[in-house]
Amino acid sequence: MFGWFPFRRKSGPPPQAAPLSVIRQSFEQAAADEEHFPSTIDPRIYHVQFIARHFGDLNGKRVLDAGCGKGRFARVLQHQCPQAIITGMDLALAMLAHVQPPLEACCATLTSYPFPDSTFDAVYATESLEHAVDIEAAIAELCRVLKPGGKLVIIDKNIDHWGRFQTPIWERWFGQAELETMLRQHCRQVSSEFISYWEDVAPDGLFIGWKAVK
Numbered sequence: 353m354f355g356w357f358p359f360r361r362k363s364g365p366p367p368q369a370a371p372l373s374v375i376r377q378s379f380e381q382a383a384a385d386e387e388h389f390p391s392t393i394d395p396r397i398y399h400v401q402f403i404a405r406h407f408g409d410l411n412g413k414r415v416l417d418a419g420c421g422k423g424r425f426a427r428v429l430q431h432q433c434p435q436a437i438i439t440g441m442d443l444a445l446a447m448l449a450h451v452q453p454p455l456e457a458c459c460a461t462l463t464s465y466p467f468p469d470s471t472f473d474a475v476y477a478t479e480s481l482e483h484a485v486d487i488e489a490a491i492a493e494l495c496r497v498l499k500p501g502g503k504l505v506i507i508d509k510n511i512d513h514w515g516r517f518q519t520p521i522w523e524r525w526f527g528q529a530e531l532e533t534m535l536r537q538h539c540r541q542v543s544s545e546f547i548s549y550w551e552d553v554a555p556d557g558l559f560i561g562w563k564a565v566k
């Protein structure tokens with residue numbers, strides 16, 4: 353399983369930097385694995401609700417899904433808000449092949465987007481920041497392209513649960529306060545909470561959702 357990722361053991365050394373080319377190639381291959389990198393998501397899953405509730409009505413708004421994979425979150429948001437202009441951005445072209453109009457697709461890295469400052473009304477990243485390697489630069493870039501007053505969501509994994517899965521050598525998980533502190537350098541109204549897949553199931557602490565307003 354996951355033969356395309358250079359893995360480290362669960363209790364192995366801390367994350368190691370990996371060349372972007374290695375990360376890109378791994379995800380180009382991983383795109384063929386629909387089970388672990390699905391192209392759809394049930395809109396009732398709380399991760400979707402968490403994003404949609406923070407953003408509110410996106411009709412007429414510009415939205416960025418950073419590290420969108422196959423665009424499963426973007427498709428749900430587009431369905432809910434047909435007049436939203438949603439761009440899915442990812443490193444891997446094989447992932448972006450699933451991101452079809454009316455969604456816009458953009459191939460770029462989490463630390464450097466081809467967008468001017470203050471382009472988007474809403475920006476989100478679901479389980480992609482963990483792959484960004486230079487986390488502070490990736491947070492700065494997420495916030496740079498957000499308009500003043502724009503809204504941001506990050507969903508990722510909690511460092512306190514590190515070791516639960518095998519992870520690629522470059523992957524990082526985060527402390528709740530750690531990302532809040534980074535976000536406060538760029539945004540106001542920063543908060544976070546533990547979330548689970550289903551709203552009526554108590555979170556087990558693996559996933560954290562961070563919300564901010566720039």
Ligand SMILES: C[S@@+](CC[C@H](N)C(=O)[O-])C[C@H]1O[C@@H](n2cnc3c(N)ncnc32)[C@H](O)[C@@H]1O
Binds near residue numbers: 418425477
């Ligand atoms: C675990 S998948 C999550 C995909 C999507 N956000 C979702 O929840 O379905 C991580 C995604 O991040 C992308 N990614 C990894 N490193 C990246 C980088 N440096 N820049 C842009 N995208 C990156 C991968 O290609 C992959 O599609």
